[in-house]
Amino acid sequence: MSISFVTETPKKELPSIHEANKQSNQVVFDTKQLNLWYGDTHALKEVDLLIYEKEITAIIGPSGCGKSTYLKTLNRMVELVPTVKISGNITYKNKDILDRSFKVEELRTLVGMVFQKPNPFPKSIYDNVAYGAKIHGIRNKKILDEIVERSLKGAALWDEVKDRLKENAYGLSGGQQQRLCIARTLAIEPDVILMDEPTSALDPISTSKIEELIQTLKKDYSIIIVTHNMQQAARISDRTAFFLNGEVVEYDKTEKLFSNPNDKRTEDYITGRFG
Amino acid sequence: MARENFEEKLLQLKNQVLLMSEMAKIALTQAVHALDKQDEIQAQTIIEQDQQINDLEDEINNYAIWLIAKEQPVAKDLRHLVTTLKVTNDIERIGDLAVNIAKAVQTIGNETVHVEKKAIIHMAETVEKMIDVVIEAFFHEDIDKALTVAEMDDKVDKQYAETVTEMLHYMADNRNEINAITQLAFVSRYLERVADHVTNISESIIYLVKGKYVDLN
Numbered sequence: 001m002s003i004s005f006v007t008e009t010p011k012k013e014l015p016s017i018h019e020a021n022k023q024s025n026q027v028v029f030d031t032k033q034l035n036l037w038y039g040d041t042h043a044l045k046e047v048d049l050l051i052y053e054k055e056i057t058a059i060i061g062p063s064g065c066g067k068s069t070y071l072k073t074l075n076r077m078v079e080l081v082p083t084v085k086i087s088g089n090i091t092y093k094n095k096d097i098l099d100r101s102f103k104v105e106e107l108r109t110l111v112g113m114v115f116q117k118p119n120p121f122p123k124s125i126y127d128n129v130a131y132g133a134k135i136h137g138i139r140n141k142k143i144l145d146e147i148v149e150r151s152l153k154g155a156a157l158w159d160e161v162k163d164r165l166k167e168n169a170y171g172l173s174g175g176q177q178q179r180l181c182i183a184r185t186l187a188i189e190p191d192v193i194l195m196d197e198p199t200s201a202l203d204p205i206s207t208s209k210i211e212e213l214i215q216t217l218k219k220d221y222s223i224i225i226v227t228h229n230m231q232q233a234a235r236i237s238d239r240t241a242f243f244l245n246g247e248v249v250e251y252d253k254t255e256k257l258f259s260n261p262n263d264k265r266t267e268d269y270i271t272g273r274f275g
Numbered sequence: 276m277a278r279e280n281f282e283e284k285l286l287q288l289k290n291q292v293l294l295m296s297e298m299a300k301i302a303l304t305q306a307v308h309a310l311d312k313q314d315e316i317q318a319q320t321i322i323e324q325d326q327q328i329n330d331l332e333d334e335i336n337n338y339a340i341w342l343i344a345k346e347q348p349v350a351k352d353l354r355h356l357v358t359t360l361k362v363t364n365d366i367e368r369i370g371d372l373a374v375n376i377a378k379a380v381q382t383i384g385n386e387t388v389h390v391e392k393k394a395i396i397h398m399a400e401t402v403e404k405m406i407d408v409v410i411e412a413f414f415h416e417d418i419d420k421a422l423t424v425a426e427m428d429d430k431v432d433k434q435y436a437e438t439v440t441e442m443l444h445y446m447a448d449n450r451n452e453i454n455a456i457t458q459l460a461f462v463s464r465y466l467e468r469v470a471d472h473v474t475n476i477s478e479s480i481i482y483l484v485k486g487k488y489v490d491l492n
Contacts, residue, residue: 230349259349259354260354267351271348271352
């Protein structure tokens with residue numbers, strides 16, 4: 001009996017992992033030379049950033065580095081600060097969101113937001129979720145029921161609350177309240193969801209549920225998350241931007257940024273040498 | 276600077292790797308010495324002491340794994356710990372190859388060997404030098420130094436080819452020494468393997484510093 005050995009490596013038919021990584025989704029937000037001042041404080045400096053559709057983009061950086069400011073610029077919430085001045089461009093799917101002709105109500109319908117602390121309204125679970133639809137003029141009970149169920153299912157909360165939709169939302173646990181706020185955001189069918197430290201007030205189990213949820217939501221939404229939790233950014237995001245003193249020091253695929261960052265300041269921050 | 280405690284632990288770990296490499300190098304030096312002198316007692320000591328190297332490897336690896344779990348390192352800190360796990364594996368294999376040489380010494384026993392061992396001794400010196408260089412490169416994270424090891428490995432490969440050819444020629448004319456000469460050819464092979472492990476350590480150092488994989492072998 002003869003034994004033959006394979007002496008040549010078969011030719012690769014599949015693209016390598018790195019090549020696959022290069023394939024990017026469409027750009028949803030394109031930020032160019034963005035500068036922002038709170039009075040005399042220069043909070044964002046020459047920020048250039050591309051946010052991709054149906055990806056999770058994490059923004060990390062020490063306190064006061066401008067990451068929340070940047071997030072709030074994307075739905076123009078930052079304009080609520082009277083002394084704010086902005087220069088540069090942010091386009092949402094090629095439309096300039098800083099242009100006055102772009103209605104802020106329209107922008108905030110497209111770009112939902114979830115905050116650090118769960119902030120349900122002092123209303124029933126049902127009314128919390130139906131609120132957005134109602135102010136958009138939907139009165140039909142059947143449609144509202146559908147929106148509430150779909151949104152609560154989308155936020156992985158339906159099974160836990162379906163039998164007590166009329167109860168006050170304040171009776172839910174912190175983690176459930178945060179998922180309710182996510183459901184409320186989903187109810188208006190946004191395109192992008194901004195999350196500002198959405199798990200920093202939650203226990204580890206609730207945090208884990210929210211993280212799972214965020215990764216499920218990626219299928220349908222583009223998500224931008226500001227987080228102080230480095231491991232969370234590494235676990236759930238596709239890309240990570242590191243902000244420092246209002247500048248973007250480094251922006252890359254999360255895998256690259258956390259395994260072999262280009263900039264010494266990024267390395268020092270993610271390894272806990274400062275911040 | 277933050278995380279001083281963690282940095283101190285990384286340094287402790289590095290010192291342990293240094294100790295392990297010293298132990299493996301001593302085992303190798305003694306094995307070659309035992310070969311030169313055909314000292315079976317020394318060979319037996321080397322075989323028995325190998326367990327200490329293996330135990331130290333387990334100790335280092337357990338500690339590195341615990342630090343990964345506890346400190347959740349990223350970037351260079353993570354590469355440092357991953358490199359430690361890889362480097363200790365190479366050092367442990369060097370220890371095993373020293374044991375293989377010691378066993379060859381026992382197999383040869385007190386048989387009369389007329390073949391010149393100088394070539395093997397010379398090869399062993401190059402390999403020992405490689406170990407010194409690579410450990411210094413690991414400690415100081417010195418890529419340039421790590422790369423010099425690859426050049427030395429080429430030299431060892433050449434010495435190995437010459438030594439084996441020489442042995443085969445000698446064997447043809449000295450059939451009564453076939454057993455001993457075969458063992459000496461094996462020893463050359465073991466030394467060449469040690470050089471390969473040292474080169475692997477060089478590759479690990481480059482990964483540690485640059486985060487890139489290179490193939491120096």
